[in-house]
Amino acid sequence: MSWMLRVILVLTSVMTCFWILRKIRKSQVRIEDSVFWLLFSLGLILLSLFPQLASWAANLIGVVSPVNFVFLSIIFVLMLKLFLLSIKTSQQEHKLQSFVQNYAIREKEKEDFHKMETGGGAGRPY
Amino acid sequence: MKVLMIIPAYNEAENIAAVIRHLAAEAPEVDYVVVNDCSKDSTAAVCKENGFHLISLPINLGIGGGVQTGYLYALEKGYDIAVQFDGDGQHDAAYIKDLIAPIESGQADVVIGSRFVENKGFQSSAARRFGIRFLSGLIKLLCGVRVRDVTSGMRAVNRGMIEKFAQNYAQDYPEPEAILFSALAHARIMEVPVQMRERQGGTSSINLVRSMYYMVKVSIALMVARVSMRGECG
Incomplete structure (x- = not known):
């Protein structure tokens, strides 16, 4: 690896770390x-x-080029992370949905109660 | 027994008033609730003007989330039977008693209103019928229960299934998946003949261009559901 490339890599990774x-x-x-x-x-x-x-x-697990090993492992780690994120959004969607459903039902109850109080027809308003 | 009609409605301002009036005339003994899935048109306003029973979702959840809201409501209010009934005028309230009867007599836990028992009334296009037959076969394969009209949105369930659906209900295209879910939960499923009409206004939420995608997605969803439910329902 050239001297120039290493400097760029080090600088980039350090800057990325600080930025994060x-x-x-x-x-x-x-x-x-x-x-x-x-x-x-x-x-x-x-x-x-x-x-x-x-x-x-790379040598240890028999990958010919170290670069390929770096790609392989980083892609793998990111893939796992993406999958975990996907699970998380799914769970959040589920939570949001429960919340919305419960909220809407409470709203209806409030309205029904209000209708009863004002005598607007406790019966069945078809 | 206390019966609740769950009427999901998304952009049904043109149809909803007629649907509810028809319902009131045909089946005055049952309660109903319209679940407005955050429609962009005046569905909510029409319902309020007419004093209809309405649950209005503050954000759009899709058909599965909307129907499940109805089941949650049925669960909380202690209903014995819940009936799903579309808000677009496709379904005929005259058949409600046929849907409810097998549950009241304890013959079935889930009753599907089916177009393909007697093959009368609106039968859908040939392509769609083929798709429905395919899904029906797939469900038979996955759980051993034959239901012909697996996409019918007209169905009745007993208290036990209300509890299950309130907890867990498929989201995107829930009709076939809910049948599989019921079968895996050892519910007794029955089909009764009904006739449906073509939509009376507005446009269907599933257009023909999306149908292929729908088939693939539903098939995969059914298989995943089968695998992931094995533990729970055996």
Whole structure:
């Protein structure tokens, strides 16, 4: 790997890490949610500082090119993260739906109660 | 027994008043509630003007979420039977008693109003009938229960199924999935013959262009549901 490329990689990963840190602080991301991104950007810094790590790991599992190993592992990690996110949005949708349904039913009850109080017909208003 | 008609309505301002009046004339002994799924037209206003029983969702949930709201309401208010009935005028209130009868007599837990028992009335296009037959076959394959009109939105369920549906109801295209769910929960499912009409105004929420996508999506959803429900319902 050329000297130039390494400098670019290190600079980029360090800047990414700082950028992520700043965003997390500013947008008040919950700590549990920010842990993943902190570790991820730290990993990037490590890889750019010690590219031997990638070569070593690639060798270990029999991947010919270290670059391929880096792509493979990062894509895999991101894929898992995306899947977990998808589960989370699904759960949130579900929670929102329950909330909306309950809210709408309470609204109807309130209206019925109001109708009864004002004598607007406790019967069946077809 | 206390019966609640659940009438999901999305952009049905043209139809809803006629549907409810027809319902009141044909089946005055049952209660009903219109679930307005955050319609963009004046559905809610029409219902309020007429003093109809209305649950108005503040955001659009889709047909599954709307119908489930009705089941939640039925559960809370202690209804023994819930009947799903479309707000677009396709369904004929004259058949309500036929839907309810097998549940009242304890013969069935779920009763589907089916166009294909006697093959009378509006039968849908050939392509759609083929699709329905395919889904019917798939459901038979997955749970061993044969239901012919799996996409019929006219159905009645007993208290036990009200409880189950209030907890868990399929979202996007819920009709076939709800049948599978019922079958896997060991509900006794029965079809009774009904006649349906073509929609009287507005446009159907499923157009023909989307039908292929619908088939693929529903088929996959059914298979996933089968696998994921195995543990619960055995």
